[in-house]
Amino acid sequence: MEFKDYKKLSLANDIVILTATDKPEDDKRKVPEKTLQILLIKRYEEPYNGFWSLPGGFVDYDKNLDYCAREKLYAKTGIKNLYMEQLYTYGDTNRDERGRVVSVAYLALVKKSDITIQISQKTDSSSASWFSIEPIRKADEIVDVNLISEDGHLIVKDLAFDHKQMVIDALNRLQNKIEYTDLAFNLVPEFFTVKELQMVYECILGRAIQAFRRKISDKIKPADKMKDDGSAYRPAQLYRFDNKHSKF
């Protein structure tokens, strides 16, 4: 067969954008636990009209794949310059009823403080929203997920297309990579306490980590600052990422 004889496919990008944020905390004296959140977009057209979905879209014929993913992300959410890696390629023949659409999914990590303002500036910001992630694990693997709106009222169990599987795969990727890479530092501000960093690791892994300070010590360095939250307690030392050991 010649090139012209092969039927052409359509190509899409989808992006799993994750951030870590404080869980609502009753006891104001404690460092709040963290929860992972994901940015979803509401669809206002068929297929899956009215469903929540990952930000994404079709790849432009004349643009590079990674460039397109970043451009679509910016167009739909106002976010740019964030950590992003390819996750997986989703190619089931029936994944999109409009035709043969293969989607290359990306995992993006972002500090929430960097992007809140940009989202609120978007004209259609009402269609973009953060959801807290409640992973369902079997042994150590994440096998399903519930997504809960920030006010806790809406629980999303199904997403458009195969996007829920993309979310599950992204969470497993993050969980598997976090212990041997520096990925977690994309989810904390420039200055953080050891306890805050530990909470980020623990919410990704879904379990407590013993002797965390010792395990992390060669990746962080003290900053010339203390965290004073106004409480009667001693201010905590702030640290920053020490990227001399970075694998990136």
Ligand SMILES: O=P(O)(O)OC[C@H]1O[C@@H](O)[C@H](O)[C@@H]1O
């Ligand atoms: O959002 P539109 O442009 O309709 O279509 C793009 C979507 O079509 C799906 O196959 C992809 O997963 C992507 O999210």
